[in-house]
Amino acid sequence: MTDIRRVVQTTGGSSYAITLPKAWVSSRRIGRGTVLRMKITDDGGLLIFPEESTSRTPTSIDIVAGPDVGRDIVGAYLYGYDVIRVLAPDRFRESEVLEVKRWARTLAGAEIIDETPRKIEVQVMLDAEAVAPEKVVRRQSVLVMGMVEDAVKALIEGDAALGRSVNQRDEEVDRHYFTLVRVLRTAAHDYELARRLNISPLLLMDLRVAAKFIEDAGDNAASIGRDASRASREMLSNEIRTDFTELVSIILDMGLTPIDSLLLRRRELVYKSLEAREKFLKYGEGVARKLAGHSYNLFKAYYALDRICEDFSDIAELALPFDAKPLK
Template identity: 30%
Template sequence: MDIRKVQMSGGSSYIVSLPKDWIIKSRIKKNDPVGLIEQDDGTILITPNTSGEQIRKTWEFEVAASTDETYFLRCMIGAYISGYTVMKIWAHGRLPAFASVKVREFTSMAIGQEVVDETDTTIEIKDLLNPSEMPLNNTLSRMSVIVMKMHQDAMEAFKNNDRSLADNVVLRDNDVDRLHWLIARQSNLLLNDINLGRKMEISNDLAVSYFLTSRIIERVGDHASRIAKNSKYLDSGELSPELIEQISKTGINANNVFRKSVDSFFNGDIKAANELIDMTGYNAEVCREINDIALTYDASVATHLVSISDSIRRVVDYSADICENVINHHI
C-alpha cells in the first residue's frame, strides 16, 4: 500500500499527491480532470474516466489450421463473458475454413455479438449491446420463466409420452445458456467498471448475487432438459398409472418450489426463503420412494426413472440454494 500524507492548501482545501506511475499509465496530463467516486465503505475511487462511458477492451486470438476448433469456440465464449467489447481473430496466412464457421456459431449463441469486418486473414467481432439496455433483473426474470416452462413441459412430455415436446424442451436449454452467459458478462462488466455500476444503480455485491442465482437457474434448466431426454426412452404403457401420477405430482411440486424460490429472490423475502429450505427433506424422501419403486422394473426402464427422480430432487435442492443466496445477501 502506498501511504501519502494529507496536506492543506489555502486554509480550506485538502490535497493528496497522486502516484507518478499511475499518472503515466493513465496518460493524465496537467489540468486534466479526474473523477472522484465515494464508495459505500468510505473509500474514494479516483478514475480518469470522467465521461462515464463504457470501458472498451480488445481481445486478440491467433488461429491456425492446427488450432482445436472446440478450444477456439470456448475461448471466444470466455472472452465474451469476461467483458471484451472487441474480438480480433487473425492468422498469418489465410484463415482456416473452420474459423468462419465457429465465429458464426459463436455470434448465433452470444447476445449482442456481430461480425463488423472480415478479410482473408482477419475477423473482427464487436459488441453492439448497451449493457444498460439489458438490466440484470429483467434478464434473470426471463431466464427463470423459460426454465419454469421447460420443467412444466418436461413433466408433461413424461406423463403423455410426448417425444416432440421433449425435443422442444431440450432445444430451449440453449436459450437459457445464452441468457446465463449474458448475466455473467454483465456482472463482470459491472465489477470492472464502477461508472457502469453507478449508471445501472447496481452494487458489486448485488451483481455477484445475480450471477450466483443465474448459475443456479441454469442448472435447473439442465435438469429440465435431462428429464425430457430420459422421458423419450420410456413408454407410459410400461409404467403403472400410480407411478406416473406420483412422479408427475412430485415434479409439479418441485417446480412450484423453484417458482417460490425465485419469487423470494426478487422480493427479498427471507422468511419465505427459510420456509422453502425446510421443504427439501420431504422432497428427498418422496424421491427415494420413487427410486425404490423404479428398481422393481427392468434395468433399461429403472435407469431412466431414477434419473428423472434424481433431477426432480436436484431442482428442489437448487431452489434451496437460491433461498440461501437470498438470506446471505439480505442479511
C-alpha cells in the first residue's frame, strides 16, 4: 500500500480540502464532475472510491508441470488469478493430466477451457461479489460438525463405510475454504470489493483465521474417519464408547456458537464456547488415562477431538473483549 501524505487546507473558512494523487486520478479516469464515495472506517480512516468503479483487469499466470503442480494450482487460485495455464516442457504425462483435472474440480468456479499435449488452461469464473463470506464460514462449520458426529459414530460402531464418507466430505470443506480465502485475499487489496461485501478490515482478517481453524477441524475429523475401520478391529468397552460419545456431544453442543460469537461480537457467546472447551479438557483428562492399553488409533481419535474442540474455541476467542482473559 502506497503511503501518501497531504496537508489539509481550508476553503471559505468552514470547509477542508486536500488534493488527490495525480497517478490515482489518472488510473481511475477521474475528471471534473466525477462523483466520489467516501467511507469512514472503524479505525478512523477514510476510504475514497469512484462512484462507478472500472472493471478489474483479468490476471493470468503460467505454471510449469511438476511434482507440486497441484499445490501450485491451488496457490494461484488463492492469489486470485483468473487464468491459470499449466505448461509441459515436452508433453504431459497421463498422471499429470489427471492431477491437474483433479485439482481443478476441487476449486469453485474453475473450468478447463483449453487442453493440448503441452498446455492445460484453467479459467476461474467465480464472481467474488456473489460470495457471502459469513454464509460460507457458517456452511463450512455445519459440514465439519456433521463430520465430527459421524466420525465418532463410525469409530465406536466400527462402521468403515461411514468413516470413508467422512473422509470424502472433507473435500467439500476444503472447497469452501479455498473459495473463502480467494475472496478474502482479493478483498484485502481491493477496497471497493470489501465495501460491496460490507467487510471491515478486522472482520476480513478474523474470517480468514476462522476459516483456517474450521478447515483444520475438518482435517482432524477426516483423520478419525480414516482410522475408524482399523480401530474397529478391537472390541471397545461400553465405558470407552460412552466416553467418546460424551466428548463429541460437548463439541456438538457448541454448534454455531463460536461462529455467532465472532460475527455478532456477543460476549456471552464467547464465554459459552470457552466454557465448553474447559468442560472438554476436564472430562478428557480421565478419558486419556483410561485409554492406556488400547490401540494407538483410539489415542489419535481422542487427540483429534481435542484439537477440534480447541479450533472452535479459538474462533470464539477472536471476538474476545480486549479487557477479558480467556479461560484456562
